[in-house]
Amino acid sequence: MLHPPLSSNITTNGAYTAAVEEQQLLRLLDGCTGGIRPAKRIHAHIIIRGLAQSNFLIAKLLRKATTIHRPEDYDTTTSSTSMDYSQLVFEQVSRPNAFLWTTLIRAYALRGGPEAFLLYNRMAALGTPRPISFTFSALFKACSASQQGKDIQAHTLKLGFDSDLYVQNTLIDLYVRCGCVNDARRVFDTMPTRDIISWTAMIVAYAKGGDMEAARCLFDSLPHKDMVSWTAMLSGYAQNAKPQEALQLFEEMKAAGVPIDEVTLVGAINACAQLGVLHLARQIHSLVMDYGGPESVVVGSALIDMYAKCGSLKEAYQVFEKMTVKNVFSYSAMIGSFAMHGHGRAALRLFSQMQATDIPPNSVTFIGVLAACSHTGLVEEGVQCFATMQDEYRISPSADHYACMVDLLGRAGRLEEAHELLKTMPIKPHAGVWGALLGACRIHGNANLAEVAAKHLFEVEPDGIGNYVLLSNIYAAAKRWDDVRRVRKEMRGRGLRKNPGCSWVEGKEGVQKFFAGDVLSEEIETALEELLEKASAAGYVPKLDCVVYDVSDGEKEQVLKRHSEKVALAFGLLTMESRIRIVKNLRMCDDCHLLMCVASRVAEREIVVRDNMRFHHFKQGACSCGEFW
DNA sequence: TTAGGGTTAG
Incomplete structure (x- = not known):
């Protein structure tokens, strides 16, 4: 039996017994896997031993119950989620301390939605307990807009947390997520002390904003770099289409003896995919195998994409087949891989297989499916998929999906239909949609419709050099040299130069x-x-x-x-x-x-x-x- | 408590 009968608490040494029992339960919680059902079992022990008012134990219990991404998140026997349950347990504690409040706020914050703020407002209205620094780092995590962050920041100032390292680091991260580099920098600059996390967050801020020089400048002035800061820099290069710099950093990292993990490898895989060099791809894959193989679905999906972009569809498919856990990313990557190699039928077959699983396709999956149809001339199939996406999966088509459809119809010579779809689409067509029409006009030598497409294209993307080149190509094919000259003059006037091939x-x-x-x-x-x-x-x-x-x-x-x-x-x-x-x-x-x-x-x-x-x-x-x- | 990751059309 796990515990002595309740009566054993009522001894002259009751406080001592309670402390021992609390320790026992804590160990039990530490050893439990998380999720709602194991948490409920331990909760029963807590109640039986009369410890349901222990802030410490209950906070730990809630952290376990609310561990996300576990199948136990929903209890079918009571039709309740782990959050319903946690809220109930929380309400039963008569004097929750700030840590317990924060535990619940954090759990809500990680799930998104307004509940984290509502709970904080309740706490603030009570006035007791006072929030702790943990409370604000949890709240900043819950924010998805910079204004929300600024509102909460005002509270931190009032309560004296404006120099807390954790609070400020999380605030930088929030501004980074919202794309507010300047706000992030302001926080960084006014911090009385910074640590490697502040620096890394700021490196990411610049990388996300595309300013790799500023990111590198910070990175170089960091005296003690760790694996995460190296990886942030490496991934930044990869995300900003600088694969050579990324791989160079990867080599330096290895030479410096910095440890490497899956996140680092994903950055390197991504860079290699952009370069498209197959022997490098194989080297990185064998490195992944040295680290125990693609254990996560993230690495697996990246490898699929890499092999496909390096020209080896066969090796991409081998990685896909060997993956024990597949998700929407791995399926979409594989379908997209078939598409880019022009294997429309194979892409559609895999899509059918996916539909037979319990993994629902997302909007990216359909980009792959439609591109596959388009690159193989499977017009009717593409039209059918476009309808399925909306009717069966309730995914509203984005401008990217319309671009695929215009490409599909246009490429097949159905230019008028493509134009009609474009004119009737319920959202504003972006450059990609008009670009697809212009591309189709090039294939079918329709200079008149090309002019219409180009006119719109230049409005939405006046500096897109490729568009001018495409239009002048179309005029050139029609031997309309005056028009060619006019377009070239326009390019010069805008200071645009052809990208060197x-x-x-x-x-x-x-x-x-x-x-x-x-x-x-x-x-x-x-x-x-x-x-x-x-x-x-x-x-x-x-x-x-x-x-x-x-x-x-x-x-x-x-x-x-x-x-x-x-x-x-x-x-x-x-x-x-x-x-x-x-x-x-x-x-x-x-x-x-x-x-x-x-x-x-x-x-x-x-x-x-x-x-x-x-x-x-x-x-x-x-x-x-x-x-x- | 706080920092780094995968699939997207022309």
């Missing part, structure tokens, strides 16, 4: 990067010439329309020849014995696509190209996209 390719001695128009080594120049000769003999004729300048055909040919992916291909032919993998920063042009097709046949090589849209796998003269891109 850039490709990188995996060689034996690392990754080689090429820019369009680079001066080439003799070796590469020769390899390129030989390739073009062989291709011409096999029927390749340069698509001069791809050049948007009104210059002679000879000059156009020279421009095309220097496109970075062609140079990368020539380099790959020289250095790689088998498959050639190229990553490009912009969209591949029609001419390069054609040459890749022909080259895969005449050079008898598999070529995999990732551009900023999707993957193309070239093999024996054909592309996996089936010319539908």
Whole structure:
């Protein structure tokens, strides 16, 4: 039996017995897994032993009962949640102390919603007990808008918590979550003492705001960095499209002997996915295995995405299959992976499998599903999924979903329908939606509708350089040179310059990067010439329309020849014995696509190209996209 | 009590 009968409390040594029993129950609570049902069992013991008024015990009990993400969060026998139960237990304590109040406030705060504030207001109205610093760190966690934070901050000032490290650190974090970098910095600057947590929170503030130089400046001036501050910096680089800097930091971190955990690895995985370099991906994967394999679904989902973006759909699927716990992220990542490689049917099959589980798809899942249909020309299926999303899953389509639908219809040549959908959508179309229409106009050579799309596009995204390039491409294809000049003049007037095309390719001695128009080594120049000769003999004729300048055909040919992916291909032919993998920063042009097709046949090589849209796998003269891109 | 993480269209 766990406890002696109640009567044993009534001894001359009652206080001593109670203390011993409290210790026993605390140990019991420490050993319990958390969740509502185990908590209820221990609560029964607490009541039997007459300790239901112990603030300390009850606070610990509530912390256990309200542990989130446990299946026991809902008790089917009483139809109550752990919060209903905790509230009830709390109300039975006649003199709750500040710690007990705070425990309940924190539990509500972690769940979101207004209850945390209501409870605090009740506490403040009573006037006793007075809040403690813990109370405010819990309240700041409950805030989701900076104004709420400012209101609570006024209370901290009044009660003298304005120099408390924990309170101020949580306040910085709140401003970071709300995107208020300046407010976060003001708190940071006025703190009498700061610790590594204050610094790291501030590094994150700058990283979220895209100011990686300011983040780096703080990071460099931190005398004692820990794993979290290193990881914050690394992830910041990855999130701001600076994968090389992220991986460089990862190497430095390892060299400095800083420990690494799953969060660090996720940052590195993410960076590697952006670079698209497969041998690096494999290295990081084996590092993950050294750390015990992808134990969390977070790492697994990141790995799936990484392998897909590095061109290996097979390895992405292997990771997915091996995952023992799958969730909406892992399914969405895998469906999106099939989509970017043009495997629409496989994406739809996996989506069906997902529907048979108890994991409901979310709006991101549908982006993947719709993109898969769009990249494979499965128009009716896409239309059907768009309806299912709304009717069955009650997900209202976002502008991104409309962009997919406009792309789906437009790509398939149903331009008017796409335009009609766009005009009747209930939310404001963003640049992506008009961009999809403009892209479809390019494919189907509809310069008139392109003008309509471009007009709107320039309104919502006046500095989107790609839009001007796309429009001038469309005019160029229609040989409307005056219009081409007009667009180019507009670009110049706005101080916009074309992003230089850039490709990188995996060689034996690392990754080689090429820019369009680079001066080439003799070796590469020769390899390129030989390739073009062989291709011409096999029927390749340069698509001069791809050049948007009104210059002679000879000059156009020279421009095309220097496109970075062609140079990368020539380099790959020289250095790689088998498959050639190229990553490009912009969209591949029609001419390069054609040459890749022909080259895969005449050079008898598999070529995999990732551009900023999707993957193309070239093999024996054909592309996996089936010319539908 | 307080800081770092995964899937998103053109």
